[in-house]
Amino acid sequence: MRISGGTQTLTVPVADVDLFAADFYATGDPHPVWAEMRARHPLHRQELPDGRTFLSVTRYRDACRVLGDHRGFTSERGSLLQQLGHGDRAAGLMLVSTDPPRHTELRAPLNRVLSAKAVRDLEPDVVRAVRRILRPVLDHTEWDLADCVAQLPMAVAGTLMGIPETDWAQLTQWTAMAAAPEDPGLCVRHPAATLAIAHHGLFDYFARHQRDDRCQRPDDLVGYLTSMLAGGRRLTPEEVVYNCYSLLLGANATTPHAVTGTILALIEHPAQSVAAPEALTGLVEEGLRWTSPANSFLRYARQDVELSGGLVREGEAVAVWVGSANRDEDVFVDPYRFDITRADNRHIAFGFGPHYCLGAPLARMTLTVFFAELFRAFDRIELNGPVTHLASNFIAGITQLPVLTRRRTASSREFAA
Ligand code: HEM
Secondary structure, eight states: OOOOOSOSOOSSOGGGOOTTOHHHHHHSOHHHHHHHHHHHOSEEEEEOTTSOEEEEEOSHHHHHHHHHOTTTEESTTOSSGGGTTTOOTTTTTSGGGOOTTHHHHHHHHHHHHHSHHHHHTTHHHHHHHHHHHHGGGTTOSEEEHHHHHTTHHIIIIIHHHTOOGGGHHHHHHHHHHHHOTTOTTTOOSSHHHHHHHHHHHHHHHHHHHHHOGGGOOTTSHHHHHHHOEETTEEOOHHHHHHHHHHHHHHHHTTHHHHHHHHHHHHHHOTTOOOOSTTHHHHHHHHHHHHHOSBOEEEEEESSOEEETTEEEOTTOEEEEEHHHHTTOTTTSSSTTSOOTTOSOOOOOTTOOGGGOOTTHHHHHHHHHHHHHHHHHHEEEEEEOSOOEEOOOSSBOOEEEOEEEEEEOGGGHHHHOO
């Protein structure tokens, strides 16, 4: 998705924009559309050619209300736009597709192992993983950052889950296909077929992984999922599989795009200085707001609910546009300015309310380490060709980011194998 200022004049009326179309996010720029929606159509209805309809909320306040109010809005009928009208087979089984109180039971034991405190201990491993990923490009001056960073989540979350390295590439491919089945680089014949291949591959993989005695390690995340108690009982094998899928998709679909989008923003805003070590925290947070990689989530109204833009009727599907909420001028000063020193950055890139990203501490640490190591390795990073954007209404991403880099002479020792 192109990230522009939201002040450009719209060439088509909002009513004619297809917010559902994956291609819009590969070739178009939703920001001027969202700016117009926040101002004049804060509860916007779209009907698809097959008759399915959904409402869109674009204001920060409405986004937080919908995501934060599980009594008013359920996650159990599908939480992604691509599921619109299809329901969710994982309802009540997978964390992200489950409402409280079962959600609270599932989430509590997982919070313990992925808390900021627990994640801090993993930092040396993440530094090692990042250096391994950067090592092959160190001596290159021209390379693709999107390509390089695609491996990052597997090296972190995959390791944590105890997934053998030989399987990382295949799992990365399947999760990318599951997140963006319409993208031409990922689509196999048809988006529905792509989704089916990816889901079958991932579910089958985790079902086998779980049964394989050689993979039973109590100290990894899959072992933990298998043995933990949620609401006084162990998870069923089906619940374990669904939650492995969710953890991996959560990590793989988002983290690389936060990296590429942030580096592109830095390249486009050369006045922003990352020289001071404390600048990295601001860079990570502003990068998350700016890129909002998890761009949209879906909920269904369980009852009539009044939002700032109007009334949502019971049973209606509501898409929350995170990328828009994170540019709301009522909340963010000068929202179209990329500013890593931004003082009040209450972005909702990790969501809001009960489903607030479980992996947020791990993602924040991974991003901080990656940027620190990238700047340790290179003192110059420039754009070296056209940027390609992901075709997806779910993930705001970059599939190609060619860069021209200059290596720091002093960086050899840290990156030695
Ligand atoms: C930059 C990186 C990431 C971003 C932007 C992101 C974004 C989000 C968002 C917006 C949600 C809320 C979903 C909803 O409301 O329906 C979410 C949930 C979730 N994320 Fe992340 N995520 C990131 C990284 C990760 C990582 C690294 C993991 C795994 C370790 C992960 C696992 C999950 C899980 C399991 C949920 C469901 C939580 C629940 O339902 O309680 N995410 N993520």
